[in-house]
Amino acid sequence: xxxxxxxxxxxxxxxxxxxxxxxxxxxxxxxxxxxxxxxxxxxxxxxxxxxxxxxxxxxxxxxxxxxxxxxxxxxxxxxxxxxxxxxxxxxxxxxxxxxxxxxxxxxxxxxxxxxxxxxxxxxxxxxxxxxxxxxxxxxxxxxxxxxxxxxxxxxxxxxxxxxxxxxxxxxxxxxxxxxxxxxxxxxxxxxxxxxxxxxxxxxxxxxxxxxxxxxxxxxxxxxxxxxxxxxxxxxxxxxxxxxxxxxxxxxxxxxxxxxxxxxxxxxxxxxxxxxxxxxxxxxxxxxxxxxxxxxxxxxxxxxxxxxxxxxxxxxxxxxxxxxxxxxx
Amino acid sequence: xxxxxxxxxxxxxxxxxxxxxxxxxxxxxxxxxxxxxxxxxxxxxxxxxxxxxxxxxxxxxxxxxxxxxxxxxxxxxxxxxxxxxxxxxxxxxxxxxxxxxxxxxxxxxxxxxxxxxxxxxxxxxxxxxxxxxxxxxxxxxxxxxxxxxxxxxxxxxxxxxxxxxxxxxxxxxxxxxxxxxxxxxxxxxxxxxxxxxxxxxxxxxxxxxxxxxxxxxxxxxxxxxxxxxxxxxxxxxxxxxxxxxxxxxxxxxxxxxxxxxxxxxxxxxxxxxxxxxxxxxxxxxxxxxxxxxxxxxxxxxxxxxxxxxxxxxxxxxxxxxxxxxxxxxxxxxxxxxxxxxxxxxxxxxxxxxxxxxxxxxxxxxxxxxxxxxxxxxxxxxxxxxxxxxxxxxxxxxxxxxxxxxxxxxxxxxxxxxxxxxxxxxxxxxxxxxxxxxxxxxxxxxxxxxxxxxxxxxxxxxxxxxxxxxxxxxxxxxxxxxxxxxxxxxxxxxxxxxxxxxxxxxxxxxxxxxxxxxxxxxxxxxxxxxxxxxxx
Numbered sequence: 048x049x050x051x052x053x054x055x056x057x058x059x060x061x062x063x064x065x066x067x068x069x070x071x072x073x074x075x076x077x078x079x080x081x082x083x084x085x086x087x088x089x090x091x092x093x094x095x096x097x098x099x100x101x102x103x104x105x106x107x108x109x110x111x112x113x114x115x116x117x118x119x120x121x122x123x124x125x126x127x128x129x130x131x132x133x134x135x136x137x138x139x140x141x142x143x144x145x146x147x148x149x150x151x152x153x154x155x156x157x158x159x160x161x162x163x164x165x166x167x168x169x170x171x172x173x174x175x176x177x178x179x180x181x182x183x184x185x186x187x188x189x190x191x192x193x194x195x196x197x198x199x200x201x202x203x204x205x206x207x208x209x210x211x212x213x214x215x216x217x218x219x220x221x222x223x224x225x226x227x228x229x230x231x232x233x234x235x236x237x238x239x240x241x242x243x244x245x246x247x248x249x250x251x252x253x254x255x256x257x258x259x260x261x262x263x264x265x266x267x268x269x270x271x272x273x274x275x276x277x278x279x280x281x282x283x284x285x286x287x288x289x290x291x292x293x294x295x296x297x298x299x300x301x302x303x304x305x306x307x308x309x310x311x312x313x314x315x316x317x318x319x320x321x322x323x324x325x326x327x328x329x330x331x332x333x334x335x336x337x338x339x340x341x342x343x344x345x346x347x348x349x350x351x352x353x354x355x356x357x358x359x360x361x362x363x364x365x366x367x368x369x370x371x372x373x374x375x
Numbered sequence: 376x377x378x379x380x381x382x383x384x385x386x387x388x389x390x391x392x393x394x395x396x397x398x399x400x401x402x403x404x405x406x407x408x409x410x411x412x413x414x415x416x417x418x419x420x421x422x423x424x425x426x427x428x429x430x431x432x433x434x435x436x437x438x439x440x441x442x443x444x445x446x447x448x449x450x451x452x453x454x455x456x457x458x459x460x461x462x463x464x465x466x467x468x469x470x471x472x473x474x475x476x477x478x479x480x481x482x483x484x485x486x487x488x489x490x491x492x493x494x495x496x497x498x499x500x501x502x503x504x505x506x507x508x509x510x511x512x513x514x515x516x517x518x519x520x521x522x523x524x525x526x527x528x529x530x531x532x533x534x535x536x537x538x539x540x541x542x543x544x545x546x547x548x549x550x551x552x553x554x555x556x557x558x559x560x561x562x563x564x565x566x567x568x569x570x571x572x573x574x575x576x577x578x579x580x581x582x583x584x585x586x587x588x589x590x591x592x593x594x595x596x597x598x599x600x601x602x603x604x605x606x607x608x609x610x611x612x613x614x615x616x617x618x619x620x621x622x623x624x625x626x627x628x629x630x631x632x633x634x635x636x637x638x639x640x641x642x643x644x645x646x647x648x649x650x651x652x653x654x655x656x657x658x659x660x661x662x663x664x665x666x667x668x669x670x671x672x673x674x675x676x677x678x679x680x681x682x683x684x685x686x687x688x689x690x691x692x693x694x695x696x697x698x699x700x701x702x703x704x705x706x707x708x709x710x711x712x713x714x715x716x717x718x719x720x721x722x723x724x725x726x727x728x729x730x731x732x733x734x735x736x737x738x739x740x741x742x743x744x745x746x747x748x749x750x751x752x753x754x755x756x757x758x759x760x761x762x763x764x765x766x767x768x769x770x771x772x773x774x775x776x777x778x779x780x781x782x783x784x785x786x787x788x789x790x791x792x793x794x795x796x797x798x799x800x801x802x803x804x805x806x807x808x809x810x811x812x813x814x815x816x817x818x819x820x821x822x823x824x825x826x827x828x829x830x831x832x833x834x835x836x837x838x839x840x841x842x843x844x845x846x847x848x849x850x851x852x853x854x855x856x857x858x859x860x861x862x863x864x865x866x867x868x869x870x871x872x873x874x875x876x877x878x879x880x881x882x883x884x885x886x887x888x889x890x891x892x893x894x895x896x897x898x899x900x901x902x903x904x905x906x907x908x909x910x
Contacts, residue, residue: 128418129581130565195617202625210621211613213583316613318583325614326416326582 048359055355059348064115066344070337071114123338128327133338136323142222143213144312144319148304150239155246156297162247163254164286167262178251185248190307194241194314201237209234211316238315242308246300253296257289291362298354302347407909408607409892411902412619412628416582416612419565422538423493423553426500431536432632432901433585433610437477438538438570441468441487442531446906448718448812448898450531454482454539454571458531460854463523466530470517475592476541477568477575484513489542489551491521499553503811504536526852528859529813532720536811544569573601573905574608585610587904595905602906623648623887629909630894632902634887636705642887652707652883653896656808658714659761661694661754661769662876663687664800666837672783672800673752680752681801681836685744687874691730692737693776694769696879703764708880713867714806714817716881718898720856721814721863728871729878737776749777756782756803757790765879766803794835802835805882812898814863815850822870823847838875842866 098104102113117123123133166175185193202210214230216223225231261267262285270280309321316322320339327335415429422434443453455468474482491511494501507527512520527533545551550564568576573593578586587608595601611628613619616635622628624645634642634650642648663681664671670679680686696710712729715722741747756766763784770780780801785793794802808817824839825831830847846866853859870876884900891910894902 130419130424130562131581195621198618198621202627203621206625210625210627211618212611314615314618316611316615316618318580322582322614 052352052356055352059352062348063341063344067115067118067341068111070340071111073333073337118338118341123341124334126327126332126335128332128335133334136335137320137338137342138221139223140318140320140323142224143317144305144308144321146225147235147238147242147312147317147319148301148308150235151242151304151308152246152297152301154239154243155250155300158243159247159250160254160286160293163251164258164281166251167255167258168281170259179255182248182251185244186252188244190241190245190310191314193244194237194311197237197241198314208237210237213318238311238317241314242304242311246297246304249296249300250293253293254286254289257292258285261285261288291358294357294361295354298350298357302343302350305346306343406606407604408609409605409630409904409907409909410609410611410628411630411632412611412613412622413632414612414614414616414619417585417610419562420568420576420579420585421550421553421562421564422540422568422570423490423496423499423501424562424565426503428900433576433587434538434568434570435572435901436574436587436608436904437568437572437576438540439572440535440537440539441470442534444535444812446895450535454487463526465523466521467514468519468521470519471594472517474571474594475590476544476571477590478541478544479592480541480543480569482539482541482571483516484519486539486542487511487519488513489545490537490539493540493545493551493553494537496552501536501538501553504533504538506530506533528850528852528854529720529811529815532811532813539571540564541569573603577607582612584612593905600905602908603904604908605904608904623889626889629892630886630888630902630907632886632900634885636707636885639705639707639885639887647890648887649890649892650885650887651894651896652885654709654716654718654898655882655884655900656716656718656812656898657805657882658711658716658808658878659708659765659803659805659880659882660714660876660878661690661801661803662836663690664797664836665875666797667800670750670752670800671798672755673750675746675750675752679800680744680746680750683744684873685740686746687877688730689737689740689744689776690773690778691874691877692733692740693773693778694877694879695732695772696729697732698772699765699768700880703761703768704880704882707883707885709883710880711878712871714821714870714876714878715808715814715863715867719808719812719814719817721818721850721860721867723860723864723867726864726867726871734776741777746777749779751779751781752801753781753783753799754801754803755790755794755799756784758784761882762803762805769803769879797835797837799835804833804835806833814860815847818843818847818850818863818866822866822875834875836875838873840869840873840875843869 102110105113121134125131126133126136129136162178166178169175198210201208209230212234213225214232214234215228216225216231217227219227225235267280267285270284308317308319309325311317312319312321313325320342323335324339326332327339413429413432417430417433418427419425419430420433420437421430422438424430439454441453441455442450445451454471454474456471457469459467461467468487470482470484470487476482488511491505491508493499494505495508495510507523507525507530509522509524512522514520521530545564548563548567550562552562553564566579571594573590573595574587575590576585577588578584587610589606593601613622613628616638619631620634620638620642623631623634623642626647639650643650664679665681667679668682669675669677670681700706700708700710710729711727713722713727717724741749754766754770756762766782766784770782773780793799794804806817806821819830820833822834822838822840822843823830824844825834825837831837843866846862850859850862853862884896886894886896886902888894892907893909894907897903
């Protein structure tokens with residue numbers, strides 16, 4: 048187990064170096080940041096001085112080494128758009144994105160699993176059919192469209208929920224949270240529902256098909272024959288055995304939710320990292336883009352590691368026969 | 376299933392509580408809070424760090440200049456009450472007494488001298504606001520001299536953009552330079568502000584909101600400059616067009632400075648919303664290569680038809696600016712016949728003439744010039760709207776009179792390098808008179824023969840007229856405004872006759888707001904809060 052985790056960590060470091068390399072290459076191949084930072088009438092000497100002060104006059108490998116060294120200390124330079132340290136900006140925006148992503152993941156899981164179980168057990172009821180048909184919308188409609196529909200219905204027509212922003216936030220230590228104010232909670236509803244739509248339908252369909260599979264197995268039949276209650280059979284035995292793929296998918300989806308909150312954040316003007324990234328793209332704010340890429344890479348690496356460890360916890364069989372093979 | 380039902384019930388139980396919170400919060404007694412939305416968040420609050428509309432929309436309300444503009448866009452005394460030119464190389468400004476900064480400090484000559492140093496610093500992007508100025512010198516507590524490096528008769532127009540910051544505040548907070556990339560940390564002034572303006576910044580959260588409150592001690596209130604009644608303005612950036620419009624429709628914001636033009640009709644139809652419009656100080660035009668003897672991009676039997684005035688007149692007659700207004704611009708433009716528009720110093724109505732749309736006349740002129748069968752030419756345009764659509768429309772219109780035009784639409788990033796090398800025969804461009812709103816700036820760039828000192832920088836067809844060059848040269852040094860305007864008028868008349876370029880229209884800016892808000896569009900697309908009202 049420990050060897051497995053260590054191996055995973057080493058792989059993670061390698062992945063991060065590759066992501067860092069790609070992110071860093073942006074600095075060098077997207078354009079000359081100096082020309083963006085100085086006024087048009089700056090002299091050649093001004094430009095050279097700026098270049099030297101930013102270390103841009105050094106050879107590529109030296110610059111990359113400096114970049115990695117700085118990045119490991121969380122220093123990604125200064126945003127060209129906002130003129131502030133990128134690390135500060137990301138720390139400021141991280142709470143908004145995480146709250147949104149976690150709300151969406153919780154929604155996806157806690158609505159998706161029950162719905163999946165329901166549609167598996169009552170396979171032929173018209174409610175199940177209706178739910179399954181509706182779920183096609185979640186899978187097929189793009190995120191921004193769902194967001195705009197929700198805004199139209201709940202903000203413009205009904206006027207019950209805000210269409211943009213995060214409401215009032217409260218600082219809990221360094222963490223700005225919208226979960227403690229009414230306006231913050233109200234502002235969270237539409238974006239989190241929008242963001243949850245896809246993972247919700249995915250989890251639901253996955254649980255349903257796994258459940259259908261499991262319900263046919265012998266041990267379920269024997270459990271029923273023993274006269275166990277429906278709840279004990281369905282939730283205690285059947286559902287528990289569907290969870291391995293659900294954990295995998297949820298884990299990957301959480302990474303996806305954080306990374307692809309970009310669209311939802313833009314539609315709802317949610318002041319998280321995704322919005323920061325979109326605006327960085329428009330301004331060619333390379334330090335922000337690079338840091339964002341590295342951070343998302345890190346989040347995926349960590350989530351995958353956690354998911355792998357969770358397998359061991361959930362599935363006893365893996366503890367026996369996963370000694371040397373590794374990898375998933 | 377029980378957990379499902381419980382969850383559903385819990386959600387249902389929460390809804391009324393959440394909906395109850397949706398009722399608009401009762402505004403405090405008589406407080407007028409304007410919720411203002413725009414696409415872009417200001418990059419910085421530093422008045423000298425960036426020359427960007429998104430930033431100046433805030434700083435113009437927070438910081439003030441020595442001179443300013445009234446509603447008719449005429450320069451008026453502001454922080455300076457009077458000025459004179461004791462000699463050719465000096466401008467002397469008398470400062471207004473008792474002007475208070477937001478932190479309570481009183482404006483003195485030291486603040487003006489300091490701000491001039493700051494605006495002229497190497498990393499300042501507002502050096503243009505002090506064009507020609509060498510340095511500012513304190514004469515006494517309320518008198519400042521500007522020593523000129525070179526003459527600038529339009530100095531007052533430029534100075535409207537020179538914003539004054541408090542010296543003691545900047546020194547105390549280490550913000551004496553407009554930008555400091557080397558220090559790798561925030562410049563204090565990029566997130567805080569201390570001006571003399573009618574509004575002061577009380578909260579700044581980048582990409583979330585910027586809150587401005589009325590400045591109680593504003594000098595303008597005593598001097599009768601206050602035309603508004605707002606007590607607070609909440610400036611909200613909303614990037615997505617659809618969300619921004621939805622926020623106005625649902626009443627979550629009161630004012631949109633940049634409604635998407637495709638949604639304006641929808642907004643107009645809403646009984647609770649008012650859409651107003653005003654002219655931007657910008658002109659869209661097509662221009663010709665009149666320099667080369669043969670056509671670089673096109674086929675006309677080895678000749679350059681655009682060297683013939685009759686061909687340029689034919690093009691002007693063939694372009695239906697009214698149709699472009701209706702179809703391409705969705706009504707948001709005003710056909711014009713002069714490269715200066717009302718509001719720019721030097722504009723004169725009698726020089727604002729465009730040749731009438733007349734296809735027959737165009738065909739006749741082409742035949743007279745020897746192009747009865749027309750000719751082929753490429754029309755260059757950048758891939759931005761509306762330029763690209765205008766190029767398509769102009770191509771279709773000219774083909775009706777026999778000029779076969781091939782529109783060549785290239786990315787903006789390669790368009791400018793291309794036309795700046797004069798690698799074009801016929802091109803679409805728009806020119807903004809800029810915030811200085813003075814004729815010289817436009818004429819020097821568009822009409823003067825290209826030269827070494829930056830004259831004719833955007834005269835990319837290399838038209839040359841000795842009389843216009845002479846007039847522009849005189850405008851550069853003439854201090855008498857009436858005489859200067861007369862030179863501008865004569866140059867405009869020459870251009871209208873010789874047609875080195877054919878003007879199409881001036882774009883109009885729409886603003887959308889709830890009916891309870893009243894405001895007028897300013898030519899630089901900025902809302903001045905001290906001029907806005909709410910019922």
